[in-house]
Amino acid sequence: MSSNKVLFIFKDRKSVTLNNDFWSEKFKHKFQVSTFFLNDNLDLSNKEITLKINNIISQNDIEILLFEGDHAHIIDYDFIKRLKNNVKKGIFLGDDMVWHHLNLVTSQSCDFVFSSCPLSALKFQEIGIRSFFVPIECNGEILKDYKFKKIYDVLHFGREKTNRNRYVKFLEQNNIKVKSVNPYDKEADTFEKLAKLINQSKIVLNFSESSNGNRKFNPLRIYKSFYQLKGRIQMAGISNVLCLTEYNPSIYIMYKEDELPSFKSEDECLEKIRFFLNNKDKLDEFTKRFNQKSLVYEDSNYIHKIDDFLKKIDIKEKFYFSTPYWYKYIFINQTMRLRFKRIFIKTFFKEFFDNITNFDKKNFLEYLFTLLMTLFVFLRYLPFLLIKPINRLLKK
Numbered sequence: 604m605s606s607n608k609v610l611f612i613f614k615d616r617k618s619v620t621l622n623n624d625f626w627s628e629k630f631k632h633k634f635q636v637s638t639f640f641l642n643d644n645l646d647l648s649n650k651e652i653t654l655k656i657n658n659i660i661s662q663n664d665i666e667i668l669l670f671e672g673d674h675a676h677i678i679d680y681d682f683i684k685r686l687k688n689n690v691k692k693g694i695f696l697g698d699d700m701v702w703h704h705l706n707l708v709t710s711q712s713c714d715f716v717f718s719s720c721p722l723s724a725l726k727f728q729e730i731g732i733r734s735f736f737v738p739i740e741c742n743g744e745i746l747k748d749y750k751f752k753k754i755y756d757v758l759h760f761g762r763e764k765t766n767r768n769r770y771v772k773f774l775e776q777n778n779i780k781v782k783s784v785n786p787y788d789k790e791a792d793t794f795e796k797l798a799k800l801i802n803q804s805k806i807v808l809n810f811s812e813s814s815n816g817n818r819k820f821n822p823l824r825i826y827k828s829f830y831q832l833k834g835r836i837q838m839a840g841i842s843n844v845l846c847l848t849e850y851n852p853s854i855y856i857m858y859k860e861d862e863l864p865s866f867k868s869e870d871e872c873l874e875k876i877r878f879f880l881n882n883k884d885k886l887d888e889f890t891k892r893f894n895q896k897s898l899v900y901e902d903s904n905y906i907h908k909i910d911d912f913l914k915k916i917d918i919k920e921k922f923y924f925s926t927p928y929w930y931k932y933i934f935i936n937q938t939m940r941l942r943f944k945r946i947f948i949k950t951f952f953k954e955f956f957d958n959i960t961n962f963d964k965k966n967f968l969e970y971l972f973t974l975l976m977t978l979f980v981f982l983r984y985l986p987f988l989l990i991k992p993i994n995r996l997l998k999k
Contacts (some may be wrong), residue, residue: 607913608635608657609667614676615642621794622697625739626669632906637663641677645941648953649677650961653685660687667691667913669717673698677941679934681927683712691715691916697739699723700813700829704820708930712923715916717909720832721856735912740834741841743901745794748843748894751802755782756880758804760791760835764843766812766828773869779876781808798842805886806879807839808872811851820929836863840897845890846877857900862892928972935973936980943984946991955981 609630613623623638630636640657644652659665668686670678672694683692695717699706703726710716710727716734718724727734740746759771762785771781784791784800791797801807811830815823823829830851839846840863848854849872850865857863864879866872879886898904935958942951958977 607633607666607910609666609669610639610663610666610804611636611638611669611671612656612678613638613640613671614674614678616640622739623671625742626695628742628744629737629739629902629906630909631909632903635666637665642941645945646947646950648950649938650685650957651953653682657687660690665690668693670694670709670713672696672709672716673702674935675705675937677934677938678709679930680709680932681713683709684921684923688918688921691913691918692715693916695737696720696723698831699726700831701816701818701821701933704822705933707931708926712921714919715912717916719834719942720853722832722853723777729939733916735909735911738834738837738900738905741837741900741901741902741905742794743841743898745798746801746838746841747798747903749799751799751804751806753803755800755804756802757781757806757808757876759783759808759810760797760800761785761810761833762809764812764814767810770808770810770869770872774873774876774894776797777873779873779880797838801842801844802837804844806876807835807844807846809833809835809839809846809848811849821934832857837897837900840893841901843890843894845879845886845893847872847879858864858896861889862896864889925966925969927975931973932976932980933977939980939984946988948988948992951984951988 611627617623627636627638639656641652644655647655668690670683672956673696681957688971692713693715694706694710694713696706697719699720700723701719710732714733716727716732717737718727719737719739721736724734724736757774757779759767759781761767768829771783774781782800786792791800811833812828813831814828815821815826816823832851832853836846836848837856846863848863848865854863854865864875866875879889939951939954955977959974
């Protein structure tokens with residue numbers, strides 16, 4: 604056990620995709636792990652939350668802080684900057700393609716970045732930020748070879764999306780039996796149940812296409828979709844089941860082509876599924892190579908690489924700068940919106956006064972813009988915030 608103590612700061616407690624568990628359980632192999640959930644503390648102002656976290660750091664001798672990225676919540680550049688500077692600070696990312704430009708700004712108050720995509724990690728290195736590829740869903744205590752009988756030819760799991768449904772329908776029209784489940788199905792609503800289904804399958808089918816969304820800070824939003832590394836690949840491999848994946852540019856940074864087969868079209872997908880289902884020797888051969896390579900990424904093995912990376916990280920001197928206006932607005936809006944949704948009236952007003960008094964007034968133009976943004980957000984939510992408690996009383 605490493606002597607390092609790690610504090611994970613999560614946005615919330617996930618109810619479906621339990622990524623917070625995957626991150627904390629991964630680090631427990633070599634670190635002493637504590638967790639802090641921001642949504643449990645929104646009755647406090649951001650300033651009060653940072654004071655609370657600083658007390659936890661001092662009382663528990665925390666050496667490493669890890670912040671959940673990929674969101675507009677309350678963890679921003681200034682939030683991280685207000686926390687103690689005698690600890691190593693990093694953000695961990697699972698969906699950086701969409702959130703990259705926001706994550707770039709936030710990462711400037713950190714010492715390092717963990718990303719679940721190897722290409723994303725390289726993007727941070729391009730601008731001098733220490734970063735490291737860390738796959739997420741690799742818990743070998745859940746995902747392993749249970750030696751179950753194979754009762755499904757092809758398994759697909761994940762949320763229903765148009766592209767995925769089109770592929771599955773095409774395969775079924777061509778007499779390929781596909782077992783398809785989503786996180787809300789009773790037979791697949793825990794990772795333990797999902798691990799059983801994976802073990803009962805000959806092939807796991809993975810799709811890489813993801814929607815870019817319409818977030819204005821993402822310049823790639825003009826493109827309908829992108830191709831992203833997904834955790835199904837490691838989940839299948841660690842379980843000793845072959846994965847057939849839609850191509851994305853990250854997979855062959857991690858695997859060789861004879862370890863992980865891929866496809867770029869419906870016809871190619873069908874052709875490769877038929878090949879493996881009709882050639883048991885080839886299926887077994889590919890599965891063995893794929894499993895051996897995937898075990899490199901299994902938590903109890905990969906944690907040593909993470910530990911080596913963190914040992915080389917120094918607490919860097921931070922050259923703090925004024926964040927862009929679009930970035931400021933996103934977090935001013937979110938920090939007040941979150942209190943509005945919970946009807947934390949007192950904290951809503953605290954955030955307003957903190958925001959208008961906590962900026963560098965030496966730069967008058969910047970202060971003026973920040974003040975106007977804060978007033979706009981405050982007046983946007985205030986009438987509805989006052990009406991909400993009245994509505995509650997009327998409903999009783």
